Amino acid sequence: MIELTLSKYLVKRIYSILLTLGAIIGVACLIIILSLFYNYYLSSEKVFMGIHPHIEIHKDMTEIESRKMIQYIQKQIPEIETIQPALYIKKRAEISEVNRTKVFCVQQEDNMVCHTRTEGTGTLHTRYGFHIIKKQSIDILVKGICLYNDQPVMDFQKLINGATNINRIEQYEDTNHNALPPGFYLEQGLFTTLSGFYLIHFNELEDRKKQYWLNGILDMGTKKGKNPLMIMSLDSAQYALKMNDFVNTIEIRIKQPYKAGQLTYQIRELLSDNSFLIENWIQKEKASFTFLTIIKWMIFAIVFSISIVAAISIFSTLYLTVLENQKKISILKALGMKDSSIYIIFLLKTLTIGIVSTVLGCLSGFAGSYGFIYLFKENLEKLGLENPQPHISLNDIGIVAGFTIALFLITAIIPARNAVKIDPIEGLNQ
Amino acid sequence: MKENTLEESIINIINLNRSYNLVEGKQLVSRQQIFQNLNFSVKRGEFVGVVGPSGCGKSTLLNIIGSLDSVGNKKYVKILNLQNNEKDIHIPEIEGNGSVFVNGQDIHLLKGSRKAHFINQHIGFIFQFHHLIPELTVLQNVALPMQIKGESKKNAFQKAMMLLKDMDMDSHANRKPDILSGGEKQRVAIARALINSPDILLADEPTGSLHPQFKKDIINLFIRLNQEKKITIVMVTHDVASLYNEQKELMITRLFDLAGSPVIDLTDQSVDGQTT
Numbered sequence: 212m213i214e215l216t217l218s219k220y221l222v223k224r225i226y227s228i229l230l231t232l233g234a235i236i237g238v239a240c241l242i243i244i245l246s247l248f249y250n251y252y253l254s255s256e257k258v259f260m261g262i263h264p265h266i267e268i269h270k271d272m273t274e275i276e277s278r279k280m281i282q283y284i285q286k287q288i289p290e291i292e293t294i295q296p297a298l299y300i301k302k303r304a305e306i307s308e309v310n311r312t313k314v315f316c317v318q319q320e321d322n323m324v325c326h327t328r329t330e331g332t333g334t335l336h337t338r339y340g341f342h343i344i345k346k347q348s349i350d351i352l353v354k355g356i357c358l359y360n361d362q363p364v365m366d367f368q369k370l371i372n373g374a375t376n377i378n379r380i381e382q383y384e385d386t387n388h389n390a391l392p393p394g395f396y397l398e399q400g401l402f403t404t405l406s407g408f409y410l411i412h413f414n415e416l417e418d419r420k421k422q423y424w425l426n427g428i429l430d431m432g433t434k435k436g437k438n439p440l441m442i443m444s445l446d447s448a449q450y451a452l453k454m455n456d457f458v459n460t461i462e463i464r465i466k467q468p469y470k471a472g473q474l475t476y477q478i479r480e481l482l483s484d485n486s487f488l489i490e491n492w493i494q495k496e497k498a499s500f501t502f503l504t505i506i507k508w509m510i511f512a513i514v515f516s517i518s519i520v521a522a523i524s525i526f527s528t529l530y531l532t533v534l535e536n537q538k539k540i541s542i543l544k545a546l547g548m549k550d551s552s553i554y555i556i557f558l559l560k561t562l563t564i565g566i567v568s569t570v571l572g573c574l575s576g577f578a579g580s581y582g583f584i585y586l587f588k589e590n591l592e593k594l595g596l597e598n599p600q601p602h603i604s605l606n607d608i609g610i611v612a613g614f615t616i617a618l619f620l621i622t623a624i625i626p627a628r629n630a631v632k633i634d635p636i637e638g639l640n641q
Numbered sequence: 642m643k644e645n646t647l648e649e650s651i652i653n654i655i656n657l658n659r660s661y662n663l664v665e666g667k668q669l670v671s672r673q674q675i676f677q678n679l680n681f682s683v684k685r686g687e688f689v690g691v692v693g694p695s696g697c698g699k700s701t702l703l704n705i706i707g708s709l710d711s712v713g714n715k716k717y718v719k720i721l722n723l724q725n726n727e728k729d730i731h732i733p734e735i736e737g738n739g740s741v742f743v744n745g746q747d748i749h750l751l752k753g754s755r756k757a758h759f760i761n762q763h764i765g766f767i768f769q770f771h772h773l774i775p776e777l778t779v780l781q782n783v784a785l786p787m788q789i790k791g792e793s794k795k796n797a798f799q800k801a802m803m804l805l806k807d808m809d810m811d812s813h814a815n816r817k818p819d820i821l822s823g824g825e826k827q828r829v830a831i832a833r834a835l836i837n838s839p840d841i842l843l844a845d846e847p848t849g850s851l852h853p854q855f856k857k858d859i860i861n862l863f864i865r866l867n868q869e870k871k872i873t874i875v876m877v878t879h880d881v882a883s884l885y886n887e888q889k890e891l892m893i894t895r896l897f898d899l900a901g902s903p904v905i906d907l908t909d910q911s912v913d914g915q916t917t
Contacts, residue, residue: 213788220776542772545709546786546833547761549754635709639772 214552218560221539222532227560230528231568234615237521238572239579241514241611242603246580248510249602250591264462265471266478269299269488271459280482281461287481290465290474296458298355298448305348353441355448356462468492518614522622529557529626533633540630541638550631557627558620565619569612576611577603650742651840651873652683652706657739659701662732667721669732675701679739681897681904685840688867688874690884692907693899699877700845702899705741705748706875707764707843708756712737712749744840761790765834769846771826773818773833779805780814783832790837797836804832808862824855831862835872842866844876848883856883864892881907 272280277296285294449455465474471491479489533540540553580601584591591599657679663671675698683689691699704710714733722730741748744763751759760766773782783804784797805811808828818826827847834842844863848856860883866872876893878884886892891908898905 213785216781216788220774538772539774542774543785543789544757545707545760545766545768545772546789547757547759547764548789549757551754552789636704639768 214555214559217543218556218563221536221556222529222560223535226528226532227564230525231564231571233521233524234564234568234619235572235575237517238569238611238615239575240517242573242576242607243579243583244510244514245607245611246576246601246603247583247591247599248507249604249607250584250599251506264492265465265468266463266475266489266491267299268461268463268478268482269459269490270486271457274456274458277458277461284461284463284478284481288474288477290467290470292464292466294461294463295357296445297357297460297462298353298445298452298454298458299460300353300355300448300452300454301350302353302452303348304351305346306351351441353443353448353452355443355445357445518618522618525561525619525622526626529561529623530629533557533626533630536630537633537638538641540633541635541641544633544635545639553631554627557623557630561619561623562616565616569615572615573608573611577601649684650682651685651744652681652875653740653742654679654681654702654706655740655742656680657702657705657712657737657741659698659705659735659737662718662734662736664718664720664732664734667719667729669720676737676739679904683841683873683875685873686867686871687894688863689876690881690893690896691875691877691899692879692881692896695879697899699899703843703845703875703877706743706841707766708743708748708751708760709766712739712741714738761786762837763840765837765839765842767827767830767834767842767844767847769849771818771823771830773826773829775817775819778815778817779810779821779829782818782829783836786833787836800836801832804835805829808832822855823851824858827851827855827859828862831859831866835866840873842872842874844874846877846879848878848880856880860884860892867893 268280274296281294281296285291443451445458449457463474463478465471471493475489475491475494479487482489543553580603584599584601588599657676659675661673661675662669663673675696679702681702691702693699701710705712714736716734717731718734719729719731722728743759746759746763748756748759773779774785777785780798780801783801784794787797787800788794802811802814805814808831810825810828810832813821813825813829818829821829831847842863847863848859851859863874863876867874874893881896884891884893884896894908896907898907
């Protein structure tokens, strides 16, 4: 194809190289940004969704009633991944902020008495105990959820920047001889103002002074509003709050979380009972979702601005090329070259640069993503990205490739048109 | 000048007018008439020379015949309407009208790809400064018009090589034009102009930039092409003497002076202006 041969000669090699290099860098940066943003998006999704199921149905009922409803809904809606009863309740609790300390415990009859110093007789057992610093009464949101084989229905094994630590506690009084109320021990991570070690005591546990234990996994999620959130097994919640056989929520996880809105509507139609309150995660985390969307649009705005600069650069290079090659273009016209062929020469050149730079840019971007994550993994994890990985889908590559090539082609149109409009007589006289 | 009929002539120019309006500061300063009711024709197989002083429109005539330039008005500019102080008026910087038929085709009707096709198939242009593309080799330059036509690279290169052999330039086929002499470059340009077997060769001062040594060679080459291949040639030149042999005989079919209107047929005049 003669246009392809001529396109090699009409644009100076140095311009081609510079344009290609620039485009490679641009595409690579775009791929890296998309990959990192996707990590952030996934992690954020996990944070926002990890604490809540995708859809919640709220109504006071017994466990048996809830199981019947679960069966019915599950039959009708195949998109459901898991559906379980739960207990969501706000309760007043006493939270004691404590320091962990070594204590020495002595078995006395049925009790284990622990002190910071050795006192009395008997075999001493060293334990980790607590020293209460301060206490406060506060409303807590409690979620009792179902567990399968010690695995949570929702993935709470690790909090972002938090930790979970379950210890069996055998202590009746703290080191200052204050009676330790029956309750739950927990460690708390970054997301609430309650940071450190705590004992949580509910009034309903008052009569069980002998021993207190943890059952299942006890996590503190993000602080919602002004109340801390405690997530424990349904059994523990029912036991701690003296609400045996009582549930008030059905938690649903679906295969495609972003279809939660549509399925919420379906369930509402199915139940056709206004006594149910049905919510989905998108509604509940609207602010966070909006924030993610804003971040996404900001990235696009930045990318768009970069693209405008790139487009101006490509345009001016091609414009200059046409000015420099007026004579050659005039020669081609004098030899009978069609206007469309002259268009094709320039479009082919930009298409070639676009394709080469997209391929090399995507490869560089992929390598760059791996390199960036490898070098800055610790820092990224500190920023909240859990196990960052390069996430580049074929869709992303398709969008980037299409956008780059389209940009090159569009910016070539006006310079190509100018080339076509050259008066061959004037051009030859240059 | 003997008037040829439309059927006999390969080029027929009828009442061609061309003038230039010089505009400065939105005012018409002067008007220069180039052609005034020019009537001119060339028979198939003729070798016609066109001479005249600078600025008489020789190159313009060639460009019009070759469809590089159009017949009608163009390059409109605004000037003040001094007569009645109303809105400015638009006038063409280049005014023209008339009819030009080449190979039976009214070239005024040719637009876009039809015009390009016409130039590629029927016209071979040779310029004063050869205008070879420096980035292409000699062979690539010669093959270019045939590839533009749509022929395969193989066929185009084959024919180009044959033409270069004819011009004694085959040994330079893979070289770039920059290293060739002026005469050699012009030979390559002639080969390029011939590759699509055009009906007409239009040569605009082909020897203008050449050493006298090479001028004769090029003229002789044209004469050979005209006599052997019966190609119609219209050549613009300043160098009238080069068209005459040692016996002071005109070596081409006809010679015209474009200076006046109508054009002056110099065919029967000798090189020193005497009628033979």
